[in-house]
Amino acid sequence: MSDTTPRVEPRTLKGFQDLLAEDLLPRQTVIRSIEAVFQRYGFSPLETPALEYLDTLVGAGGEETNKALFRLQSPEEEDIALRFDLTVPFARLLAQYPERLKPPVRRYAIGPVWRADKPGPGRFRQFTQFDIDVAGAESVAVDAEVIAVMCDVMLALGVTDFTVLVNNRKVIDALLDGCGITEPARQKHVLRVIDKLQKVGIENIRAELGRGRVDDSGDPIPGVNLDDATIERVISFIGVNGATRAEVVASLEKALPDIEPSREALAEMRDLAEGLAALNVSEAHAKFDPSLARGLDYYTGPVFETILPNAPEFGSVMGGGRYDQLVERFMDRNIPCTGMSVGLDRLLAALRHLGAGAAPAKTVVQALVVTMGAVPKGETLKVAAELRAAGIRTETYFGKKMNMKSQLSHADHYEIPVAVIIGEDEIAKGVVSIKDLRAGKQAREAIQDHDAYRKAGTATQVTVPRAELVQTVTEFLARHSA
Amino acid sequence: MSDTTPRVEPRTLKGFQDLLAEDLLPRQTVIRSIEAVFQRYGFSPLETPALEYLDTLVGAGGEETNKALFRLQSPEEEDIALRFDLTVPFARLLAQYPERLKPPVRRYAIGPVWRADKPGPGRFRQFTQFDIDVAGAESVAVDAEVIAVMCDVMLALGVTDFTVLVNNRKVIDALLDGCGITEPARQKHVLRVIDKLQKVGIENIRAELGRGRVDDSGDPIPGVNLDDATIERVISFIGVNGATRAEVVASLEKALPDIEPSREALAEMRDLAEGLAALNVSEAHAKFDPSLARGLDYYTGPVFETILPNAPEFGSVMGGGRYDQLVERFMDRNIPCTGMSVGLDRLLAALRHLGAGAAPAKTVVQALVVTMGAVPKGETLKVAAELRAAGIRTETYFGKKMNMKSQLSHADHYEIPVAVIIGEDEIAKGVVSIKDLRAGKQAREAIQDHDAYRKAGTATQVTVPRAELVQTVTEFLARHSA
Known part of the structure; x- marks a missing residue:
């Protein structure tokens, strides 16, 4: 590099993250656990590119995601964008490869998605x-399987205290229908308000269903302007609960208007x-909750999300639902679909918070070859x-400073468990010295006396x-993994 | 979805690829084999985002990669771009996290990179x-380890017929020095010409070192305009070979000018x-080849690439080298680095061509539950x-058509090995029928006679x-995996 090249400040984009080994190693363990569950339920992998034509993405998820797209141009000057989820590309694939992806098809996919949202703790761009997604199956038996996967994922990660909240867009639609709220924009507005229940509480919901309110920052939030009777009907609907799923359905039957859409929703x-x-x-582990709405526009039936009662600040760590009309966006035939998405970054943050998930590790290295002298x-x-x-x-060590202290401090920094030490003497005698660095460390930490300390280090x-x-x-390695 | 929404044509961007299960399953097997080799050599994982600030990327790889960047803007209207390799982001990390990534550090990374090049067979955008990369080690002992990794990767994939070509930028520099070619732009031009030897052959190289030539399409390729004596010197240098690495070094010693840079390069x-x-x-498996130059600007020492003699059309499937000055781009201190990159897509294409790598598979599913009747x-x-x-x-089957034929044809399409069949009868009797679909298929394929065919299917x-x-x-599953 010439000296005239100006120095570039090393920095990560706002809302983006670098993952070092100590972040990635537990992450990989979690990914493998989840993947095993997905495969056990019959899902096979599939992968699409990061970039899509803009028209594939715009309008598929709703206004929020339209605004959050990272847009650019292809070398051919076409409008393209980074994908905002893995569901829309999957719907594209179903339409594009009808022969290879013959329904019913079960697939899983893992990969980055991009949204130009406001970043925050645990919220990245x-x-x-x-x-996972299942295409070509109308039956809610498949939705039940997706919910079972959500539960098995948490159990595979060693978490037993979780709840999968389950609702059905058809249930909400029946309510809105019964209340005479039929205009799509208005329906979406009510959905959005209901969806905020966990975040803002019932009184704010009441206000937003009515004339609106002013939020903590002083910004006005416009209301839906429902009349008081309708507001109370919506409020009592989202308050429906019960000890079992069957009880919730029984209570819902009373809260919903006696119309065909209600009967269909309840049957489902x-x-x-x-x-x-x-x-x-x-x-x-799986509870019916009429207040669950989910933000994305494309849901048409059951919706679900997983929350962790002991880590509520992380919100939902998995979410999904049935989207029976998304594929129609790309082809003249329709393919009913359902699925769910694990928000891996949020899930990992929550697992860390709960002390669950995989044990932290800074390296995969088991032995460092350490040299003494020439x-x-x-x-x-x-x-x-x-x-x-x-x-x-x-690992071999060919660092700048080749003294013993630097080499052992390297092993210490990266938590390498075993050092294999060779010196001129060892080579001449045909021997090697092997040092258990974890045991040495544990022993030293337990001892106050200086002589004992030294002995423990060499024993x-x-x-x-x-x-x-x-x-x-x-x-030496087996000692600690036992 | 409303009927007024215009239909979107499902299509993949030019130069991009969708990977279905039959592509991804062997790919995952190959990735795991390679990862195991990387870990065995003491490399731990690390991951950076797809997007970087433009100034991090521009100028790091050279003019070619500058032009090939997918550029866009952040929500804050900063200039950003999709990364074109994983090496430059790694150099950024070393400068950004000097405490966490204390050298020497070994890391591996896997991920997509983007280049707006002309796409072609096996060449994607x-x-x-x-x-893998090692930072903080000056010794070429580490370059030797990187080359050993390249060999072990191929062996782990079951390929024995491969060559890692090895050279050293310092060797080429010494030659150029001895020839009086000192101007950087001119040096780069000679490098670029030498690098094309495998692709265009010695006569075209001779022409490009001189007055240039006209390529097959009629486009003029400007020459370096060296004099005849210098051209012959370069030609004889890149023709240096030998039966062993030591022999090549001995021949190189004669071909290089007797100056200090030559002595240093030869010692390395x-x-x-x-x-x-x-x-x-x-x-x-690893041969010294003075004609190897490698395209990227940032190499400073040993360079290496893996070619497959039985699949030359795929070019190099792995490549790398030492880049001792790239980190200086981001910090006031320098950290010597070396590493190499597996071009996974090209490697997989070459493996497929060679009939090597993992066996193809269309699904991970082992058993399909098939239903008869209600x-x-x-x-x-x-x-x-x-x-x-x-x-x-x-997998369970809840497709549109629930007849037996559709269900078994589904198993056939996705090559599911076992069907578990339940019907009203089976349920009443407390039994299940289990069908070995692979054995049935094999038996049927071997039999011409109609009756025998039917029997084999049910046996x-x-x-x-x-x-x-x-x-x-x-x-049933064990039968075939044995």
Whole structure:
């Protein structure tokens, strides 16, 4: 690099994140657990590009996502954008490859999506979604399976205290129908207000259904302007609950107008309840909640989201629902779909908060080859090659400072469990020294006395013939994983 | 969706690709094999966002990559772009997190990168790189390890016929120095010409080093305008070879001018040869080749790339080198680095061509629950739940057409190995029928006679008590994996 090149400040884009090993290693473990659950339910992988034609994306999710698109131009000067979810690209695929993706089809996908929203703690402009979808199945039996997946994912991650809230857009539609709210924009407005219940509380909902309110920052929030009787009807509807899913359905039957859409919605909820029971989904883990609306425009039937009662500040960590009309956007035939998305970044943040998920780790390295004095580099490489051939994840050290202290401090910084030490003496004698760095550390931490401290540090080190290198390192590693 | 919404044509951007299960499943197997090799050499994972500030990227890779950037604006109207490789973001990280990423540091990263190049077969505008890098180690012992990784990756994938070509920018610099070619733009021009040897052949190289030539399409390619004596010197240099790495170094010593840069470059090549020998890298797999230049501007020392002699049309499937000055772009201190990148899409295409890599598969599903007649959906879900609880990857079928033929044709299309069949009869009797679909298919394919055909199709089906469901399916699956 020439000296005239101006220095570039190293920085991450606002709302974006860099993930180092200590972030990624537990993340990968969580991804693998989730993937195993998805596969067990018969889902196979699928992947689409980050960029899509703008017309594929605009209008598919609603006004909010239209505004949040990262837009750009292709080399051919076409309007393109980064995808805002994995669902719309999946709908595109179904229309584009009808022969290869013959319905019914179950797929999972993991990948980054982009939304130019206001970033906040745990809210990023690039975040990872991990989705399952079933295309070509109308039955809510499949929605029950999706909900069962949501439960199994949490259980696979060792979390038992979670709730999957379940509702049905048809239930809300029946209510709105009964209240005479038929205009689509108005319906969407009511949906949006209902959806905020957990966040803003019932009194603010009441105000927003009526004349609106002023929020904490002093900004006016326009209301839906419903009359008082209708407001009370909506409020009592979203307040419906019960000890079991069947009880909620029974109460809903009373809260909804006695019209055909209500009967259809209630029948679906009963089928869904039956499916959940057949799949052994406990009443504690999946609850019917009429206040659940979900933000995206494309939902048409059951909707669901997972919340963590002990980590409410993270909101929903998974969410989804049935979208029976999205594929029609791309083809003349329609394919009913349902699915859900894990918000991986938020889920991981919540797991960290709960002390659940995978144990933290800074490295995958199991052994560091440490040199004392003028050891030929080839000797270091040979020892490493021997360990690696035995499947031991091994790092060599060729840092700037080659003294013992720097090398052991490197092992300490990255929490490498075992050091294999070679010096001129060791090489001459045909031996290696192997040091258990975790045991040494634990022992030293427990001891106050200086002499004992020194002894503990060395008691965990052995010198063995070179032929016993692999076996000894393997034994040292097994000590701690046991 | 309202009927007024215009239909959107489902299409993939030019130069981009959708990956369905049959593409992704072998891809995932290959990724896991490579990841295991990377980890064995002590590399830990790391991830950066797709988007970077424009000034982070522009000028880091050279004119070619500057032109190929997908540029856009952040919500704050800053100039940003999609990354064109994973190396520049890694250099940024080293400067941004000096405490967390204390050198020496080994990392691997996998992810998409974007280049607005001309797409072609196996050349995409979004493609996946899978990189390793070592930061903070000056010694070419580490370059030897990177080359050993490249070899082990190919061996792990079952490919033995490959060559890692190795050279050193310092060797080329010494040649240029001796030839009096000192001006940077001119040096880069010669590098670019040399780099094309494999693609265009020696006579075209000779022409481009001189007055230029006209390519096949009739376009003029300007020459470097070297004099004849210098051209012959360059030509004889890039023709240097030998049966072993040591022989190439010995020949290079004669071809290079007797100046300090030559001596330094040759010493590095000798060290590299020693490192490769210590790591048991065979002479057949890693060869020194003075004609290797590599396109990117940031290389400063050893450079390497992997080619497949039986699939030359795919070009290099991995490539890398030492870049000792890139981090300086972002900080006042310098950190020497080396690394390499697997071009995953190209590698997979080449593996497919060679019949190597992972076996193709269309689904992860092991068992499909098939229903005959009016089976309650809950029964299907229960059978599936039982299989899944035993770890068997199970799909239920709730497609549009529920007849037996549609269900078995679904299993056939996705190559699902086992069908679990339940009907009203089976439920009443407390039994299930289990059908080995692969065996049935194989048997039918081998038989011409109609009666034998029918028998073979049913001989692979058994009816067992419900309690033996899991055990029988497990046995059927084991038959074929054995």
